[in-house]
Amino acid sequence: MNHSCVNCLKTMLITLHFLCWLCGAFVVAFGEYQMMNSRFASLVTSFWPIYPANTLVVTGTIVTCVCYLGMLGSMKENRCMLISFFFLLFILLLVELAMACVFFVYSREIDSYFEKDLMQSLEIYRQSSPEGNKTIQEDFDAVQHLFRCCGVHGVSDWKGNIPISCCVKDPCSIPIQTYWQEGCLLKLTDWFARHYLNTAAGVVTMFIMQFICLCITIPVFCRFSQHGLGYQ
Template sequence: MPFEIPDGNNRSEPAKIPFFILLLLILLLEILFMILFFTYQDQIDLYAQSDLKKGLQLFGTEGNIGLTNAWSIVQTDFRCCGVTNHTDWFHVFNATRVPDSCCLEYSDNCGLENPGTWWTAPCYERVKGWLQENLVALWIFALCTALTQILGLVFSMTIFCHAVKVETFYA
């Protein structure tokens, strides 16, 4: 379709700005969530640990293969056991046993053996420590995301101003 210049009889709708407002709202909500996260970090820690412990109850149950695999991978890769310690699993199995992924050396049913063959480090603290070690990468990602959003705001406002200018010129 060829480019057409509007004439006085064919007026287009006035330019609107909803895209800019949406981008600005998203950016402001992200900033608000970041402020709330740092303000309530201790409460979030407690809630996360509690929620993870509730999630342990679903380990190995039907339809939760993803959760089961995730716990197995985390415990194997981070060399840890349970959320706060290996006793978290005792409530899941109603016995003094842990999943085989908690074992220092993996073998079938090694979680039934004595506690001396299990990882003792808490997974929550290990993962949290890993995130703190990689904080620079997280901040770089956050800054790149913020820069992209700010550029989106600038470009959307530029397009809006250009549309208003064209509309005014041809009105």
């Protein structure tokens, strides 16, 4: 491999690492934004490890750190950094593939946990006093108001103790009041599915870039090894 080809690969590798680093930083920022603005996390306690915002923050942080190591190793022509980057990125790719398989195989189980958590949150809300669990009360009210739904499967879930957020018209103090009849489970499931679709698109894009970086790292590392670079 001649010198110009190596320089081309090195430049391409640095550029890809920088783009991956930017993508990782953007994913972290987007995940933090979702965490600060989402009102649904407290309602799905068993679901939190794969909550879209948590997934984005964790994945983006790892990608940012790993790609920074690869970019620094490429710029300094350091074999130690490059081989560390290679193994870390390879492990990260395996983890991403494993997570994709888990989502695909256990999608129905995830839906059942989702329903169970919502029912548990509704019962806590229904049995709490007005000064009780404020977080769950405010989050459930926000969900019902935003998605125009009532309860988990329908208004009957509240067993007569229907909150104001279920009212179709405001004010809710009129004698004959109508409530949203559709449950929040299907609407929240659709909302999560849309967000996971966006998350999956970003993860697939990063996966492709990471795989290309992995392939280019091998010849660049071999070239540095031939010239004895990297451990000084």
